[in-house]
Amino acid sequence: NAGVMQNPRHLVRRRGQEARLRCSPMKGHSHVYWYRQLPEEGLKFMVYLQKENIIDESGMPKERFSAEFPKEGPSILRIQQVVRGDSAAYFCASSPSGHPSNFGPGTRLTVT
Protein backbone atom coordinates (compact mmCIF):
# COMPACT_ATOMS: atom_id res chain seq x y z
CA ASN A 1 0.00 0.00 0.00
CA ALA A 2 1.94 2.99 -1.28
CA GLY A 3 2.08 6.04 0.95
CA VAL A 4 1.54 9.64 -0.02
CA MET A 5 3.60 10.44 -3.11
CA GLN A 6 5.02 13.82 -3.92
CA ASN A 7 7.01 14.97 -6.89
CA PRO A 8 9.35 16.36 -7.66
CA ARG A 9 11.35 15.77 -4.49
CA HIS A 10 13.61 18.73 -5.27
CA LEU A 11 12.77 21.68 -7.47
CA VAL A 12 14.95 24.62 -8.39
CA ARG A 13 13.38 27.68 -9.95
CA ARG A 14 14.66 31.12 -10.83
CA ARG A 15 12.84 34.15 -9.52
CA GLY A 16 9.76 34.85 -11.62
CA GLN A 17 9.27 31.28 -12.82
CA GLU A 18 6.36 29.04 -11.92
CA ALA A 19 6.57 26.06 -9.58
CA ARG A 20 4.15 23.13 -9.75
CA LEU A 21 4.17 20.65 -6.91
CA ARG A 22 2.22 17.40 -7.16
CA CYS A 23 0.74 15.21 -4.48
CA SER A 24 -0.86 11.80 -4.97
CA PRO A 25 -2.77 10.78 -1.84
CA MET A 26 -2.85 7.29 -0.45
CA LYS A 27 -5.28 4.97 -2.16
CA GLY A 28 -8.81 5.60 -0.95
CA HIS A 29 -7.98 8.97 0.59
CA SER A 30 -10.06 11.87 -0.67
CA HIS A 31 -8.75 14.55 1.74
CA VAL A 32 -5.52 16.39 0.97
CA TYR A 33 -3.69 18.99 3.04
CA TRP A 34 -0.71 21.13 2.07
CA TYR A 35 1.79 22.46 4.62
CA ARG A 36 4.89 24.59 4.26
CA GLN A 37 8.00 24.27 6.41
CA LEU A 38 10.72 26.88 6.61
CA PRO A 39 14.16 25.80 7.92
CA GLU A 40 14.11 24.92 11.63
CA GLU A 41 10.43 25.74 11.95
CA GLY A 42 7.26 23.75 12.33
CA LEU A 43 4.85 23.09 9.52
CA LYS A 44 2.37 25.81 8.65
CA PHE A 45 -1.05 24.90 7.28
CA MET A 46 -1.75 26.20 3.80
CA VAL A 47 -4.84 24.57 2.33
CA TYR A 48 -7.27 21.67 2.78
CA LEU A 49 -8.96 20.13 -0.23
CA GLN A 50 -11.36 17.36 -1.00
CA LYS A 51 -11.94 16.06 -4.49
CA GLU A 52 -12.74 19.08 -6.70
CA ASN A 53 -13.33 21.33 -3.67
CA ILE A 54 -11.24 23.72 -1.63
CA ILE A 55 -12.47 23.42 1.95
CA ASP A 56 -10.10 25.81 3.74
CA GLU A 57 -7.45 27.96 2.13
CA SER A 58 -6.93 30.29 5.08
CA GLY A 59 -3.19 29.55 5.17
CA MET A 60 -2.55 30.33 1.53
CA PRO A 61 -0.93 33.64 0.56
CA LYS A 62 -3.48 35.78 -1.23
CA GLU A 63 -1.45 36.15 -4.36
CA ARG A 64 0.58 33.81 -6.59
CA PHE A 65 -0.45 30.62 -4.77
CA SER A 66 -3.23 28.29 -5.86
CA ALA A 67 -4.20 24.69 -5.23
CA GLU A 68 -6.48 22.16 -6.85
CA PHE A 69 -7.48 18.55 -6.40
CA PRO A 70 -9.21 17.42 -9.60
CA LYS A 71 -11.53 14.49 -9.93
CA GLU A 72 -8.78 12.56 -11.65
CA GLY A 73 -5.09 12.92 -10.96
CA PRO A 74 -2.95 14.37 -8.21
CA SER A 75 -3.42 17.49 -6.18
CA ILE A 76 -1.39 20.42 -7.51
CA LEU A 77 0.08 23.32 -5.55
CA ARG A 78 1.00 26.07 -7.96
CA ILE A 79 3.23 29.02 -7.18
CA GLN A 80 3.44 31.70 -9.82
CA GLN A 81 6.30 34.18 -10.17
CA VAL A 82 8.32 32.60 -7.37
CA VAL A 83 10.44 34.75 -5.06
CA ARG A 84 13.31 33.73 -2.78
CA GLY A 85 10.99 33.75 0.22
CA ASP A 86 9.07 30.85 -1.33
CA SER A 87 12.07 28.56 -0.77
CA ALA A 88 10.86 25.94 1.67
CA ALA A 89 9.82 22.33 2.02
CA TYR A 90 6.22 21.74 0.97
CA PHE A 91 4.53 18.71 2.48
CA CYS A 92 1.30 17.10 1.50
CA ALA A 93 -0.76 14.86 3.79
CA SER A 94 -3.80 12.78 3.02
CA SER A 95 -6.51 11.03 4.99
CA PRO A 96 -9.78 9.19 4.40
CA SER A 97 -11.54 11.64 6.73
CA GLY A 98 -10.80 14.97 8.36
CA HIS A 99 -7.68 14.06 10.32
CA PRO A 100 -4.35 13.99 8.50
CA SER A 101 -1.61 11.74 9.74
CA ASN A 102 0.22 10.50 6.66
CA PHE A 103 2.68 12.98 5.22
CA GLY A 104 4.44 12.61 1.91
CA PRO A 105 8.22 12.95 1.53
CA GLY A 106 7.89 16.62 0.59
CA THR A 107 9.11 18.83 -2.22
CA ARG A 108 12.09 21.01 -1.41
CA LEU A 109 11.77 24.18 -3.45
CA THR A 110 14.81 26.38 -3.95
CA VAL A 111 14.41 29.74 -5.64
CA THR A 112 17.62 31.21 -7.01
Place this chain on the structure above:
Amino acid sequence: GQQVMQIPQYQHVQEGEDFTTYCNSSTTLSNIQWYKQRPGGHPVFLIQLVKSGEVKKQKRLTFQFGEAKKNSSLHITATQTTDVGTYFCAGLANAGGTSYGKLTFGQGTILTVHP
Protein backbone atom coordinates in the same frame (compact mmCIF):
# COMPACT_ATOMS: atom_id res chain seq x y z
CA GLY B 1 -5.51 32.65 16.03
CA GLN B 2 -4.51 29.44 17.70
CA GLN B 3 -0.88 29.15 18.77
CA VAL B 4 1.08 26.12 19.88
CA MET B 5 4.30 26.72 21.76
CA GLN B 6 6.86 23.98 22.21
CA ILE B 7 9.91 23.93 24.47
CA PRO B 8 12.80 23.51 24.55
CA GLN B 9 13.87 24.38 21.04
CA TYR B 10 17.05 22.32 21.36
CA GLN B 11 18.05 19.49 23.67
CA HIS B 12 21.43 17.78 23.79
CA VAL B 13 21.67 14.61 25.87
CA GLN B 14 24.13 11.82 26.45
CA GLU B 15 22.97 8.41 25.31
CA GLY B 16 21.06 6.81 28.16
CA GLU B 17 19.73 10.07 29.59
CA ASP B 18 16.05 10.92 29.54
CA PHE B 19 14.43 13.60 27.37
CA THR B 20 11.20 15.56 27.62
CA THR B 21 9.57 18.08 25.33
CA TYR B 22 6.55 20.19 26.29
CA CYS B 23 3.75 21.62 24.23
CA ASN B 24 1.26 24.35 25.20
CA SER B 25 -1.73 25.56 23.23
CA SER B 26 -3.39 28.95 23.52
CA THR B 27 -6.79 27.27 23.07
CA THR B 28 -8.42 24.01 24.11
CA LEU B 29 -7.66 21.24 21.66
CA SER B 30 -9.83 18.52 20.21
CA ASN B 31 -6.79 16.29 20.08
CA ILE B 32 -3.04 16.48 19.82
CA GLN B 33 -0.66 14.57 17.60
CA TRP B 34 3.06 13.98 17.88
CA TYR B 35 5.45 13.59 14.96
CA LYS B 36 9.14 12.82 14.52
CA GLN B 37 11.14 14.26 11.65
CA ARG B 38 14.66 13.20 10.80
CA PRO B 39 16.99 15.71 9.08
CA GLY B 40 15.99 15.95 5.44
CA GLY B 41 12.96 13.76 6.06
CA HIS B 42 9.26 14.21 6.47
CA PRO B 43 7.12 14.20 9.63
CA VAL B 44 6.31 10.68 10.72
CA PHE B 45 3.19 10.23 12.80
CA LEU B 46 3.86 8.85 16.27
CA ILE B 47 0.60 9.06 18.18
CA GLN B 48 -2.67 10.89 18.72
CA LEU B 49 -4.12 11.78 22.13
CA VAL B 50 -7.79 12.60 22.43
CA LYS B 51 -8.99 12.28 26.01
CA SER B 52 -8.35 14.69 28.85
CA GLY B 53 -5.52 13.38 31.04
CA GLU B 54 -4.71 10.60 28.60
CA VAL B 55 -1.36 8.81 28.88
CA LYS B 56 -0.04 6.51 26.18
CA LYS B 57 3.20 4.57 25.97
CA GLN B 58 5.18 3.27 23.03
CA LYS B 59 8.19 1.34 24.32
CA ARG B 60 10.49 4.05 25.75
CA LEU B 61 8.17 6.92 24.73
CA THR B 62 5.45 8.25 27.05
CA PHE B 63 2.89 10.77 25.83
CA GLN B 64 0.58 12.80 28.07
CA PHE B 65 -2.37 15.05 27.36
CA GLY B 66 -3.24 17.59 30.04
CA GLU B 67 -6.49 17.65 31.97
CA ALA B 68 -7.49 20.92 30.34
CA LYS B 69 -6.53 19.61 26.89
CA LYS B 70 -4.23 22.58 26.37
CA ASN B 71 -0.86 21.00 27.01
CA SER B 72 1.00 17.82 26.27
CA SER B 73 4.39 16.24 26.77
CA LEU B 74 6.57 13.58 25.24
CA HIS B 75 9.09 11.80 27.44
CA ILE B 76 11.77 9.44 26.17
CA THR B 77 13.45 7.17 28.70
CA ALA B 78 17.10 6.16 28.22
CA THR B 79 17.65 7.85 24.88
CA GLN B 80 19.45 6.08 22.06
CA THR B 81 21.25 7.52 19.05
CA THR B 82 18.33 6.40 16.89
CA ASP B 83 16.13 8.88 18.75
CA VAL B 84 17.82 11.89 17.11
CA GLY B 85 15.53 14.15 15.15
CA THR B 86 12.98 16.89 15.64
CA TYR B 87 9.85 16.14 17.62
CA PHE B 88 6.75 18.14 16.82
CA CYS B 89 3.44 18.40 18.54
CA ALA B 90 0.45 19.40 16.45
CA GLY B 91 -2.88 20.45 17.85
CA LEU B 92 -6.27 20.06 16.25
CA ALA B 93 -8.94 22.53 17.34
CA ASN B 94 -12.65 22.28 16.78
CA ALA B 95 -13.77 24.55 13.98
CA GLY B 96 -17.37 25.60 14.24
CA GLY B 97 -18.42 22.34 15.80
CA THR B 98 -16.64 20.19 13.26
CA SER B 99 -12.98 19.34 13.37
CA TYR B 100 -10.87 18.72 10.36
CA GLY B 101 -7.23 18.59 9.51
CA LYS B 102 -6.11 22.13 10.23
CA LEU B 103 -3.27 21.08 12.47
CA THR B 104 -1.29 23.80 14.22
CA PHE B 105 2.28 22.67 14.71
CA GLY B 106 4.65 23.65 17.46
CA GLN B 107 8.12 24.81 16.44
CA GLY B 108 9.60 21.46 17.37
CA THR B 109 12.36 20.29 19.69
CA ILE B 110 15.59 19.25 18.03
CA LEU B 111 17.07 16.32 19.93
CA THR B 112 20.73 15.45 19.69
CA VAL B 113 22.01 12.30 21.37
CA HIS B 114 25.74 11.99 22.02
CA PRO B 115 27.06 8.40 22.15
